[in-house]
Amino acid sequence: MELKELMNHCIDKWNSGMESDKKIKEVEKYFEKWFSNIPEEYKSMVEVLIKKLEYYPRKVVNNYLVELHNKLLEKGNINDDNTIYVFIKSRSGKGNSSNDYWTEYKNINELNREICYENMYLITNEQWKYIDNIIFIDDFCGTGNTFINEIKSIKKIKKIRKINKTKKMNKINKRERLNKTYFEKRIFYIIIVTTEVGLKEIENYAESKKLLITLVYKFIEKKAFEQKLFITDDETAKESLINLSEELKIPKKQHLGYGESQSLVAFYNNTPNNTIGLMRYDTDVYKSLFPRKNDKKPSWKTMKKNEKERKMTNYNSKIKKGKKYE
Missing domain, CATH: 3.40.50 (Rossmann fold)
Known part of the structure; x- marks a missing residue:
């Protein structure tokens, strides 16, 4: 599948017949660059995974919450x-x-x-x-x-x-x-x-x-690598994902998601940590499509840490100055 075609296929699926929400608009801007940065030998495996990933916009989720409430009442x-x-x-x-x-x-x-x-x-x-x-x-x-x-x-x-x-x-x-x-x-x-x-x-x-x-x-949802999605066997595809994750400096515990859940799910408000790391874990050499929410802490939560870091910086600076005059 051509890159543009792949992107359109995924975006249409994730939009569920509606206009793109804020998160999907961000994904649209970055999708082609994201996929292009995947090494060639991994592209076919990643294509299968990204096509399988399910995204749930807020409007869709809200409709489901009504359905589930009715199901509960039954x-x-x-x-x-x-x-x-x-x-x-x-x-x-x-x-x-x-x-x-x-x-x-x-x-x-x-x-x-x-x-x-x-x-x-x-x-x-x-x-x-x-x-x-x-x-x-x-x-x-x-x-x-x-x-x-x-x-x-x-x-x-x-x-x-x-x-x-x-x-x-x-x-x-x-x-x-x-x-x-x-x-x-x-x-x-x-x-x-x-x-x-x-x-x-x-x-x-x-x-x-x-x-x-x-x-x-x-x-x-079944585990991603237990669904026979790949041309190769599931175990070979899983090893391929692990190798790619290592190349992208994604931590070992994040490769297959929390508890090795192998999930392919993202929601409008966040991406579960059970989702495989490739889809949601950023590193200094890699930016994912559906990163987990990482809200910035208010200043009053970081004051003590910042003060400690400043003291350490000043201390190290004095040490260096002292060495110059030795």
Whole structure:
């Protein structure tokens, strides 16, 4: 396929019959240069991968969120009196894709804000008796680890020291309450895309812990190098990608995506780290088509680091000046 033809094919697919959004407009500007910079011996392999990559614009995602909500309601016994909607929190406490999609989901589907929770700990013992369904919202499920860790973080009861016993026992009671609550409730995990591996991992976890967990998704994805996409065998194509990634200085852990998910997915708001590194990891010798979002930290977050670097620079400068006069 000629380069221009390849670009048009991909852009048309990613636009889903709509005008290019901001991200795809950027891709259009860079696509030809990006592909031209790929060494000749890897071009056929990369062509297969880029044609297979799925991109989800915001309008398309929002339509899917409506579809998924209707699919959820078909499960039965889901209403404002027995259901809460939550998101998977980031370890850093900052916003993430789950938070973004939870916000979109509740607005598009006009959910009652009284049942959309940022913090489940605010629900009292008495109120928990009436909740039958806990709905998590996210964009993508790769290995399944993020979701499972969220469930574990709420189920886990930590040992509490005797210091400030009363205050800390209150925290224990909250954790015990949620631990018991999970065994009595239906848990739904709503996502646009899940991998086969992630789906199986969560199902196995739910079975082992006797939890009622159901994934509600639009698409399910197989690993890129297990789909027989290439003229050569999949293993040879995978080795070719790894070799190219090494040439482009992409770190080893990023070659096949997080957990070696081998995903080929990008969303309007970000690209999952499960997507293979070639599509989303920039280096000093390579610029990807769908780089992960890397927001600049505000000055108050970098002041201490900058001050330390300035002191080190000044110190090194004094050392050098001292050497000149030796």
